[in-house]
Amino acid sequence: MNLFADIRTLVTDSLAALAAEGRLPDGLDLRNVTVEPPRDASHGDMATNAAMVLAKPAQLKPRDIAEALAEKLRADARVETVEVAGPGFINLRLTADTWRAIIPTVLEQGTNFGRSTLGQGKRVNVEYVSANPTGPLHVGHTRGAVFGDALASLLDFAGFDVTREYYINDGGAQVDVLARSVYLRYLEAHGKAVEFPEGTYPGDYLVAVGEALKAKYSDSLMDQPEDIWLAEVRNFATKAMLDMIRDDLKSLGVVMDEWFSEKSLYGTGRIEAALKSLDDKGLIYQGTLEPPKGKLPEDWEPREQTLFRSTAHGDDVDRPVKKSDGGWTYFAPDIAYHFDKVERGFDMLIDVFGADHGGYVKRMKAAVSALSGGTVPLDIKLTQLVKLYNKGEPFKMSKRAGTFVTLRDMIDKVGKDVTRFTMLTRKNDAPLDFHFDKVLEQSKDNPVFYVQYAHARVHSVMSKAGVAPDAAHLGLLQHPAEIALIQKVAEFPRLVEQAADSHEPHRVAFYLYDLAGALHGLWNRGNDEPEIRFIQEDKPAETAARLAMIRAVQVVIAAGLGILGVTPMNEMR
Structure with missing residues (x-):
């Protein structure tokens, strides 16, 4: 039950009635x-811009449209008052019974309250994390993982058919570096002293992989030339890293539907097929790029390359897809990967990248636009850096990783739920500044505690009440603060659709904090x-009605936390 959508339908039906009466032109576009x-809560419960946006196409004064529309709206039993303000804004107040009617709906639907048909079953691919399989996930990956997973859950809640996908970057030189690093740990497992050259991965997380390699191959790889062991060790190490990444993600509550290997694009004709699709549209050509702006690198020289005419689809410059030596650029397999997504029939693509990928946005959007003929939108969401603090000081690096704080470090220190919500x-x-000490505080200043405590507080009240929630006597809820709390509950379906439409799951976290604040305030x-007070010792009907109200709050908190991937708590310790 989306009361805001219901009242919008009332508005559009009233506009249609005015058109049928000849008081408005037929065929007006009502999409806006x-x-x-309203921005100012004192103006009413809801506001509509109908008169303002229709005045020009209707060739009428907005005030005249507003007065005619207000006349229609006043006739609806849900509407208590309608006021026309300024040049033609319309402010409405709904009856208290209309707001109170939300409570039985919430109790009946449970944590499905707020689910929407906005997505109409459209297929959406959300690709996130996609870290190189060369080590454990770090704090930057953690933010992308949480954001991408919450966004996927939000879209699912809003009626989309969502696929969560991880793109395994196993086609480049970094996996060869991984193999060489694991081989050094393999030698170390055999008692040899080793040194890690610059550019290799010295983290302790590879010690176990080297030992596992020894357990499988014994000493058969010892003293062998690289061309003998590289491919075998690369496959072994990559699998070990992916197992680690899957386990790390699982500890964060993230489970992928698809794991797509970049390596599967090479030598299979899939890159060639994607570029042929662009070539058939006249978007691949041989050319020379303009020199880079600013000071030229000493080794720069103009050279002919195979280029994608990405400027035809909104990019700033055309992009190379093949090097002058005949090898693929990094962009070529990415084009092929997104071509595969388009070919799989997704209606929308969403990529979650780190902040350092900002320069990749326009070229990737251009590629998808060209590959799909403009029919499949691509939204790229960038996640900014996370700075870690403990007791006001920057948090130290992970000994296990060697150079960074890992996802596991965070989970071990504060847990999955705190990590995700924060x-x-x-x-x-x-x-985002992540303060390890503050996210564990039991105070209003800690959003995750504040929201979790609201859920637990309701559970505690229910346990002590001695009566069951009952919506039969909701008319006894008369206090303005009670009605305000119910109104906040009623906002949830609208909030879900807005957050899903804008691809902004943080809105759910903000809403839950406000809802918790309204409950604690009451x-x-x-x-x-x-x-x-929620429990009235000598008034069981009023107590049962208030329990129904706060139970509805608890249900919505649980639904919102479910979207965020956070477990509702029944007691706080």
Whole structure:
């Protein structure tokens, strides 16, 4: 039940009635007509811009449209008052019974309350994490993993058919470096002293991999030339790293539907097929790029290359897909990978990249636009850096990883739920400061505790009440603070659709914090106004009605936390 959508339907039906009466022109485009909370809550419960957006196409004054529309809206039993303000804004107040009717719906639907048909079953591919399989996931990957996973859950909740996908970057030189690093650990496992050359991976996480390699091959790879063992060790090491990554993600509550190997694109004709698709559209040509802006590198020289005409699809410059020596650029397999996504029939693609991939956005969007003929949108979401602090000081690096703080470090220190919720307390493209001490505080300043405590507080009240929640007496809920809490509950379906449409799961975290605040505020108000306390010893009907109200709050908190991948708590310790 989306009350805002219901009232918007009332508005559009009223506009249609005015058109049928000849008071408005037929065929007006109503897509930009909105119904939403007013900026100033004192103006009412909802506001519509209908008169303002229709005035020009209708060739009428907005005030005249507003007055005629207000007349229609006042006739609806759900509407208490309608006021026309300024040049033609319309503010509405709904009856208290209309708001209270939300509670039975929430209790009946449970954590499915707020689910939407917005997506209409459209197929969406959300690709996230996609780290090189050369080591454990670090804190930057953690933010991308949490954001991507929450976004996928949000889209699923909003009615999309979502595929979670990991792109395994196993086609480049970095996996050869991994193999050489593992081989050094293999030698070390045999008692040899080794040194790690610059550019290899010296982290302790490869010790176990080297020992496992020894257990499988004994000493058969010892003192062998690289061309004998490289391919075998590369496959062994890559599998070991992917097992580690899967395990790391699982500890964060992330499970992928698809794992796509970059290596599968090479030598299979798939890169060639993708580029042929572009060539058939006249978008591949032989040419020479303009020199880079600014000071030229000493080794720069103009050379003819195979180029993708990405400027035809919104990019700033055309992009090389094949080097002058005949090898593929990094961009070529990425084009082929996204061509595969298009060929799999997805209606929308979403890529979650780290902040350092900002320069890749336009070229990738151009490629997907060209490959799909503009029919498949690609949204690229960049996740900004996370700075870690402990007691006000920058957090030290991980000994196990050697150079960075791992996902496992975070989970071991604060747990999955705290990690996930905290990572969603900022918009994805805003920097995030993660204070290990503060995210464990039991205070209002710690959003995850504040929301979890609201859920646990309701559980505690239910346990002590001695009566069951009952929506039969909701009319007894008269206090403005009670109605305000119910109104906040009613916002959830609208919030879900807005967050899903904008691909911004952090909005759910913000909403849950506000909802928890409204519940805690009402609880605290009961200290000064005993008549609105949740449990009324001598008034079982009022108690049952208030329990129904706060149970609805608890249900919505659980639904929202489910989207974020956070476990609701029944007690706080």
